[in-house]
Amino acid sequence: MSQIRLFIRGSESDCNLAMDLLADWMEEEGLPLATMEVDETQDLWETSVYVNEADVDDVRAVMQARLESEFPDSVVETEILPDVDWVSRSLEGLKPVRAGRFVVFGSHDRATAQPHELAIEIEAGQAFGTGHHGTTAGCLEMIGRLAKARHFSNALDLGTGSGVLAIALARQGLCDILATDIDPVAVEVARRNSKLNETASAIAFETAAGFHSAIFDRKGPFELIVANILARPLMKMAPSIARHLAPGGSVVLSGILASQRWKVLAAFAGQGLYHRHTLWRGGWVTLHLSANRS
Ligand SMILES: C[S@@+](CC[C@H](N)C(=O)[O-])C[C@H]1O[C@@H](n2cnc3c(N)ncnc32)[C@H](O)[C@@H]1O
Incomplete structure (x- = not known):
């Protein structure tokens, strides 16, 4: 079954507000919710919900209803994602992350930590x-x-x-x-x-x-x-x-x-x-x- 991305576009503050309006319901339903920058120069962001094909109509209806008060003109758009192993793909694509003294990496980047850093290897899986x-x-x-x-x-x-x-x-x-x-x-x-x-x-x-x-x-x-x-x-x-x-x-x-x-x-x-x-x-x-x- 294909995965579908339902999303709205807006400024960073619009998309953060959309996250706020959707977060508790999406969490209860266990649906991944994300916001990401599309174009820095135009302050263009997207707030997305990832959903199985069978649930698209129901989830779109809830999104529309929850967003309506703040974004009466917004349209929930749809993208069909290709069938790939997203867990493996996302882990392959992840670069090591540095935060304070920590560096977090997957097994493909084991050699990455510097002597002064605190290394954490993560295979996030699910x-x-x-x-x-x-x-x-x-x-x-x-x-x-x-x-x-x-x-x-x-x-x-x-x-x-x-x-x-x-x-x-x-x-x-x-x-x-x-x-x-x-x-x-x-x-x-x-x-x-x-x-x-x-x-x-x-x-x-x-x-x-x-x-x-x-x-x-x-x-x-x-x-x-x-x-x-x-x-x-x-x-x-x-x-x-x-x-x-x-x-x-x-x-x-x-x-x-x-x-x-x-x-x-x-x-x-x-x-x-x-x-x-x-x-x-x-x-x-x-x-x-x-x-x-x-
Ligand atoms: C945003 S993730 C954080 C994971 C990790 N600590 C990190 O910082 O990357 C939130 C985690 O909290 C768990 N969680 C959500 N509600 C919870 C609750 N009421 N009690 C315990 N865990 C909860 C979720 O299952 C999820 O694994």
Whole structure:
């Protein structure tokens, strides 16, 4: 069956707003959603949803309805994608990514890391997190900055995907890390990547939706919590994140569009967690929060 790309075109801010309007529904349906720049000189961007042929009409109708209030004249366009093995193809095409001291690469680029860099090899397979997305790169950079400033004795990577952030924490010397994901396939991929990077002894893995597992109380409270999920679920989980944070601990959040930054900061300020620093990458923000104001 062919894969279809449904997309709308607009400026960067239009496309970020479209992502915001579509994100929660697409996440519930498990449909990949992406925004990308088409022409820098004209500020032309596209927000795309990838869908199977059989679901095109239903998904197009939902997209149109969700976008109508802000973009009454927008047309959802269609592209039929050629039948290729997208996982292998996308991994082949990926270049190593550098974020702070980290370099993330696939097996075809093993020789790429410089002696001063912290190397992470990722075979993403079906899980999110090759380092190429602005949210992952933002988290990697923020982890590097925080680890330089203080020692963390334990950490939680909530929504671990490929395991890239948990492995980065282990590369920074942490040896008591809990990595969880709602998706059991992601947990399996993350576990494999952790073995590949020889960090398995430092990371415990668990399949869990949010904080619904006894393991969080057993392993916590955490001096550092990293969560690269979307803005809406993060805001819902703000009380649980605050409850599982050790006194004086730090929280790194991403998966947040620049336009959602204030809403997320407000939700976490309500739990006594304050903004310390923001990194901006490709329309996304990565936030560092802590219970200390300075
Ligand atoms: C954007 S990916 C981030 C992956 C990786 N941490 C990174 O930074 O590249 C978000 C991950 O969070 C997981 N996720 C989404 N909602 C979750 C929830 N409520 N509890 C735990 N994991 C969740 C998804 O399955 C996905 O693997």
